[in-house]
Amino acid sequence: MxxxxxxxxxxxxxxxxxxxxxxxxxxxxxxxxxxxxxxxxxxxxxxxxxxxxxxxxxxxxxxxxxxxxxxxxxxxxxxxxxxxxxxxxxxxxxxxxxxxxxxDGDVNRFYQTASFINNHHDEFQMKIKYHIEKGISYPSAISQAFKDLSPDEEVIDLSKPNNILGFHYLQAVQKLAPSINIxxxxxxxxxxxxxxxxxxxxxxxxxxxxxxxxxxxxxxxxxxxxxxxxxxxxxxxxxxxxxxxSWENYWPLLRFRLLQTNPEELRRVYEVEEGIEHRLISIALTSNSFYDFMKKLKTKRYTWTRLQRICLHVLTNSLKSEMSNHDEQxxxxxxxxxxxxxxxxxxxxxxxxxxxxxxxxxxxxxxxxxxxxxxxxxxxxxxxxxxxxxxxxxxxxxxxxxxxxxxxxxxxx
The missing domain is CATH 3.40.50 (Rossmann fold)
Structure with a gap:
């Protein structure tokens, strides 16, 4: 079948x-x-x-x-x-x-985009690093790096959420299951x-x-x-x-976790990096809802989505040691x-x-x-x-x- x-x-x-x-x-x-x-x-x-x-x-x-x-x-x-x-x-x-x-809707353009990025891999990675160091988020850095390279061929718009996921599905297939059609x-x-x-x-x-x-x-x-x-x-x-x-259902639980956990423990949680554990705790002290908390927490460097994932891993106490999967299977x-x-x-x-x-x-x-x-x-x-x-x-x-x-x-x- x-x-x-x-x-x-x-x-x-x-x-x-x-x-x-x-x-x-x-x-x-x-x-x-x-x-x-x-x-x-x-x-x-x-x-x-x-x-x-x-x-x-x-x-x-x-x-x-x-x-x-x-x-x-x-x-x-x-x-x-x-x-x-x-x-x-x-x-x-x-x-x-x-x-x-x-x-986008055209699978050929996904293949062309993957080929273009593979052919300009080192330059692409350098551009991403450059934009991240300027203080923008990783997804924005990818999109900007791609624009910087100014490809002449027909490629997809990597600022669109489903195009981004589709591009990664194609890369995953090429790496893990090349016999699968896309x-x-x-x-x-x-x-x-x-x-x-x-x-x-x-x-x-x-x-x-x-x-x-x-x-x-x-x-x-x-x-x-x-x-x-x-x-x-x-x-x-x-x-x-x-x-x-919705997240508001879980705000009391998240706030409890943040206020009863010390920074050293929070640093063991997946995606908690760069000292953000201190911001998480201090902002939880003054926030009355999850939305209020997120508005205060949001910065140019972190997307709303990444911050939500950090909060989720804090809520579920998902540690760095548990979330790693080196063989990607x-x-x-x-x-x-x-x-x-x-x-x-x-x-x-x-x-x-x-x-x-x-x-x-x-x-x-x-x-x-x-x-x-x-x-x-x-x-x-x-x-x-x-x-x-x-x-x-x-x-x-x-x-x-x-x-x-x-x-x-x-x-x-």
Whole structure:
């Protein structure tokens, strides 16, 4: 069975994602779509709106056939490490191709960009270092360094978030799994960071979340931008757990961690560098919300995203010694869910995956990489209202992989 892989967060799954899955299958001429999906915390260093289980179900109802969790060790990292983990995962489950969404939409331009940078590697790295030393963030330095080289050939815009990720997926494939084919699909109507609805049916996940968290927002307000199955999951999740998840849910926990931990201990936490531990502590003393804290913490040198990732690693106490992964490979495949077709694919792949498939957590809970995911899930559960936290705390051990049976035309089973 020909399988195409996608790298996703689905925060939440919306109509643009459904289009991407449809086009991925069509473009790659695939029978099965396999998703490498971030767990309860995401690449931008923030909690997911809903649990990984709810988002996995959205994905399966929306067109994916298998959903595997991208481990915390990769899912909450910079673009390069995130991409290495995702490509490693998809390669491990036998994907013949990977299809990603991008602002550019032309895969040839990604190859041309990679070739250009490889041919100017030393100069490119020197330019990046020069701009970082001037005090700008690493992503901005990459974009500026690329502009400085002024390539004449057709290349992608590396200031665009999905282009950046797509470029790193291509680099990861060339390094880790060169036999995998790469395809890209243009994003429809809405851009990644759009905070307002751009069309009558397509919206960015950012604008959907903004509506759900706005003062007058309601789940009804996003109904036209998500499949009916997603809308039902949003309603059911809110009723089951009392809220969606945002950084504000975790601010009291983060503030407690910062105020009861000394600078020496904080320096052991992943990404805490250059004396920022002192700023973290001093600003926590005077901040009344996570947003207030972040506004005071933000500098030209650090992007909002990197600061969120630092805060996340402090919250989960993820140490430098735990987060390093020198061989850039996933050590296990945490299966979150499957359709009947996905189950058939797994049966055909039995014994052929390069790393073990984990469907029952208790048998693997003492493995170092899985310990990180368990810790992250436990912290995530504390973002629910108090009376519902135990339900989320139990999920990682009690929830078996979701199985979606054959659906009728309106998406119900």
């Amino acid at each position: 020909n399988a195409v892989g996608v790298v996703v967060e689905y925060n939440p799954f919306h109509n643009g994602h459904a289009y991407h899955l449809e086009m991925a299958k069509k473009t790659a001429n695939a029978e099965v779509v396999i998703a490498a999906m971030s767990g309860n915390f995401l690449q931008r260093g923030e909690p997911a709106l809903l649990s990984k289980w709810a988002r996995a179900k959205m994905a399966l109802l929306g067109g994916a056939d298998l959903v595997f969790e991208l481990p915390y060790q990769f899912a909450t990292q910079k673009a390069e490490t995130f991409a290495n983990g995702a490509v490693s995962l998809l390669s491990s489950v036998g994907c013949q191709s990977i299809c990603f969404g991008s602002e 395809f890209t699909v243009s994003r429809k109507s809405a851009n990644y960071h759009d905070e307002h609805f751009a069309s009558s049916t397509i919206a960015s996940a950012t604008s959907i979340r903004k509506t759900l968290f706005s003062d007058d927002g309601s789940i009804q307000g996003v109904k036209q931008y998500v499949p009916e199955s997603t809308y039902r999951q949003l309603v059911d999740y809110y009723h089951a757990y009392g809220s969606f998840h 996933v050590k296990f495949l945490r299966l979150l869910g499957m359709t009947e077709k996905g189950k058939m694919y797994l049966n055909k792949m039995k014994g052929q995956t390069s790393v073990p498939i984990v469907s029952k957590l208790s048998a693997h809970q003492h493995e170092p990489a899985i310990k990180l995911d368990i810790r992250a899930s436990r912290l995530f559960a504390l973002g629910a209202i108090e009376s519902k936290r135990q339900l989320l705390l139990d999920l990682d051990y009690k929830q078996p992989p979701i199985i979606i049976r054959k659906q009728n035309k309106n998406g119900t089973q």
